[in-house]
Amino acid sequence: xxxxxxxxxxxxxxxxxxxxxxxxxxxxxxxxxxxxxxxxxxxxxxxxxxxxxxxxxxxxxxxxxxxxxxxxxxxxxxxxxxxxxxxxxxxxxxxxxxxxxxxxxxxxxxxxxxxxxxxxxxxxxxxxxxxxxxxxxxxxxxxxxxxxxxxxxxxxxxxxxxxxxxxxxxxxxxxxxxxxxxxxxxxxxxxxxxxxxxxxxxxxxxxxxxxxxxxxxxxxxxxxxxxxxxxxxxxxxxxxxxxxxxxxxxxxxxxxxxxxxxxxxxxxxxxxxxxxxxxxxxxxxxxxxxxxxxxxxxxxxxxxxxxxxxxxxxxxxxxxxxxxx
Amino acid sequence: xxxxxxxxxxxxxxxxxxxxxxxxxxxxxxxxxxxxxxxxxxxxxxxxxxxxxxxxxxxxxxxxxxxxxxxxxxxxxxxxxxxxxxxxxxxxxxxxxxxxxxxxxxxxxxxxxxxxxxxxxxxxxxxxxxxxxxxxxxxxxxxxxxxxxxxxxxxxxxxxxxxxxxxxxxxxxxxxxxxxxxxxxxxxxxxxxxxxxxxxxxxxxxxxxxxxxxxxxxxxxxxxxxxxxxxxxxxxxxxxxxxxxxxxxxxxxxxxxxxxxxxxxxxxxxxxxxxxxxxxxxxxxxxxxxxxxxxxxxxxxxxxxxxxxxxxxxxxxxxxxxxxxxxxxxxxxxxxxxxxxxxxxxxxxxxxxxxxxxxxxxxxxxxxxxxxxxxxxxxx
Numbered sequence: 001x002x003x004x005x006x007x008x009x010x011x012x013x014x015x016x017x018x019x020x021x022x023x024x025x026x027x028x029x030x031x032x033x034x035x036x037x038x039x040x041x042x043x044x045x046x047x048x049x050x051x052x053x054x055x056x057x058x059x060x061x062x063x064x065x066x067x068x069x070x071x072x073x074x075x076x077x078x079x080x081x082x083x084x085x086x087x088x089x090x091x092x093x094x095x096x097x098x099x100x101x102x103x104x105x106x107x108x109x110x111x112x113x114x115x116x117x118x119x120x121x122x123x124x125x126x127x128x129x130x131x132x133x134x135x136x137x138x139x140x141x142x143x144x145x146x147x148x149x150x151x152x153x154x155x156x157x158x159x160x161x162x163x164x165x166x167x168x169x170x171x172x173x174x175x176x177x178x179x180x181x182x183x184x185x186x187x188x189x190x191x192x193x194x195x196x197x198x199x200x201x202x203x204x205x206x207x208x209x210x211x212x213x214x215x216x217x218x219x220x221x222x223x224x225x226x227x228x229x230x231x232x233x234x235x236x237x238x239x240x241x242x243x244x245x246x247x248x249x250x251x252x253x254x255x256x257x258x259x260x261x262x263x264x265x266x267x268x269x270x271x272x273x274x275x276x277x278x279x280x281x282x283x284x285x286x287x288x289x290x291x292x293x294x295x296x297x298x299x300x301x302x303x304x305x306x307x308x309x310x311x312x313x314x315x316x317x318x319x320x321x322x323x324x325x
Numbered sequence: 326x327x328x329x330x331x332x333x334x335x336x337x338x339x340x341x342x343x344x345x346x347x348x349x350x351x352x353x354x355x356x357x358x359x360x361x362x363x364x365x366x367x368x369x370x371x372x373x374x375x376x377x378x379x380x381x382x383x384x385x386x387x388x389x390x391x392x393x394x395x396x397x398x399x400x401x402x403x404x405x406x407x408x409x410x411x412x413x414x415x416x417x418x419x420x421x422x423x424x425x426x427x428x429x430x431x432x433x434x435x436x437x438x439x440x441x442x443x444x445x446x447x448x449x450x451x452x453x454x455x456x457x458x459x460x461x462x463x464x465x466x467x468x469x470x471x472x473x474x475x476x477x478x479x480x481x482x483x484x485x486x487x488x489x490x491x492x493x494x495x496x497x498x499x500x501x502x503x504x505x506x507x508x509x510x511x512x513x514x515x516x517x518x519x520x521x522x523x524x525x526x527x528x529x530x531x532x533x534x535x536x537x538x539x540x541x542x543x544x545x546x547x548x549x550x551x552x553x554x555x556x557x558x559x560x561x562x563x564x565x566x567x568x569x570x571x572x573x574x575x576x577x578x579x580x581x582x583x584x585x586x587x588x589x590x591x592x593x594x595x596x597x598x599x600x601x602x603x604x605x606x607x608x609x610x611x612x613x614x615x616x617x618x619x620x621x622x623x624x625x626x627x628x629x630x631x632x633x634x635x636x637x638x639x640x641x642x643x644x645x646x647x648x649x650x651x652x653x654x655x656x657x658x659x660x661x662x663x664x665x666x667x668x669x670x671x672x673x674x675x676x677x678x679x680x681x682x683x684x685x686x687x688x689x690x691x692x693x694x695x696x697x698x699x700x701x702x703x704x705x
Contacts, residue, residue, distance in 0.1 A: 067666060085674035109667075119681045122653065125671060208644040291357040312552070318486045 007254025013107025155226025166196025403604025618650025
């Protein structure tokens with residue numbers, strides 16, 4: 001029987017589900033738009049996976065990451081629930097063992113991860129604004145009327161350079177309109193935007209860090225050749241884009257799940273593909289016991305509370321007993 | 326007098342002292358969303374976060390009937406020195422008439438300090454004042470001692486939340502004790518309770534320690550720093566803060582020529598990086614990181630109020646210290662806009678990083694690749 005490990009990355013823009021084997025070969029992978037419905041998206045992905053799943057294979061462990069990791073982790077029964085930074089770095093180190101710097105740009109957040117001897121030694125994540133992320137590009141592509149998947153290619157065809165203010169999405173837009181009026185072509189504007197994004201990214205996240213090669217660029221935005229070119233121009237060095245650049249978080253969490261299961265020798269908590277059919281109802285209520293008025297999120301399965309979080313004092317979180325379904 | 330004070334850390338201490346001086350103490354509620362909203366509403370937008378939260382606390386205390394506010398002043402070129410004036414003006418403009426008693430360093434202005442004490446003493450006999458001060462000093466020492474234990478035990482507790490519950494109970498016991506003998510009893514009882522908390526056994530080489538440094542208010546008051554100590558503890562790391570009340574008091578009470586406190590040593594350690602006093606706790610934060618580095622802590626979390634100038638200065642120096650002492654530092658800035666999810670990810674990743682580093686050190690890999698850093702370490 002083939003032993004497989006599943007990794008799930010529930011992000012703000014995309015949700016990815018991958019299955020890897022003992023040698024980290026990607027057996028199956030799905031890249032889906034989350035569309036603000038993480039639960040439904042994961043359920044759909046699980047059903048799809050079940051259809052193509054071979055009979056003599058077995059899921060031995062599940063890892064989960066991304067902003068929706070906690071809730072989805074409860075739903076599918078994850079063995080490992082990890083933050084995105086560790087998950088991404090784990091995958092990158094596997095595919096590019098000598099990596100020193102990881103650029104990761106996703107839908108709503110971006111990170112720089114500094115690696116030494118295959119170990120994360122420093123990282124930075126965008127805090128206050130999303131001007132350097134995929135959503136920014138998405139928005140501008142829409143405004144220019146160019147599909148996002150052609151965006152990067154277009155940038156490469158530009159003849160001239162144009163500098164666009166990239167600190168803030170709104171100002172970038174007004175600057176862009178001004179530059180259009182000056183007669184720059186769409187391709188040149190796009191190239192300028194890519195460069196603005198990269199400049200903003202490096203200035204914000206790379207501040208005070210020594211960024212050394214090899215550089216790896218991953219996350220959904222790595223599909224954009226324009227950004228890759230802008231990176232190479234900015235740091236004046238080749239940037240590697242790994243084969244599975246868009247699903248690295250999911251692969252990383254699958255690897256972490258495998259390590260955990262092999263190290264502890266335990267059985268997986270995975271509920272099986274039936275998890276897709278379980279009636280999962282997240283509910284929110286406001287706790288009135290103190291003036292904090294925390295929004296407590298609780299997850300019901302078959303009218304039983306399986307998890308609670310969101311309370312500052314921990315009263316609700318700690319009140320749930322682990323139950324098997 | 327109906328007195329109140331800013332809410333920070335183990336408040337039983339201030340409450341008790343004022344009670345023993347014969348005052349009616351209005352304990353402000355622990356800062357909550359409401360406190361912060363109140364403070365933000367009435368404070369200047371660009372004022373630092375502690376000013377806003379304390380402003381909110383004052384409003385809440387005044388609504389509960391407080392007439393006099395006792396607080397400490399600031400030191401050096403930092404906005405904290407103007408807190409009391411700003412607070413008073415805002416309260417005045419909102420139509421509240423309250424008195425402020427501000428304690429500054431007694432060495433800078435002994436006259437005012439003494440006058441304040443006299444004001445606060447009211448009709449309590451001097452001998453009683455001295456006794457109360459000594460008792461409180463004894464109490465904060467004992468409480469800090471127990472809290473340091475809490476910060477270690479909580480990392481390994483078997484039943485989540487148990488240690489924190491016991492710690493609440495201990496503080497209550499101390500609140501009920503009014504003599505040296507009963508303090509001693511409460512201390513002994515507290516120790517026993519903490520020792521009986523069921524904990525996971527973790528090999529010593531796998532125990533990790535993280536220090537918390539930064540501006541005193543965001544470091545000491547857990548309701549506005551996302552309960553940083555508990556979050557780190559729940560991820561399995563032992564925690565130590567840069568500030569404890571007893572140390573702070575000792576440091577501020579002793580004259581310079583006989584000040585052999587830890588605080589003073591820490592300030593010295595910061596001097597190579599920030600030679601002069603730039604206000605707030607910048608110099609102390611920097612020195613404390615050096616101290617943690619020398620004591621082989623695994624990492625440091627640096628907390629700062631958003632827009633705090635002294636801490637911004639220390640933040641920009643941190644990468645250098647981090648390299649010199651080979652200790653990872655995570656800076657988190659806090660204010661009313663702080664999102665928890667984002668920071669939770671950061672903290673989790675930071676603890677992973679720290680653990681990874683520890684594992685690497687255990688495997689002895691460091692020797693191969695880090696000649697430069699080892700050199701830096703040996704210079705300490």
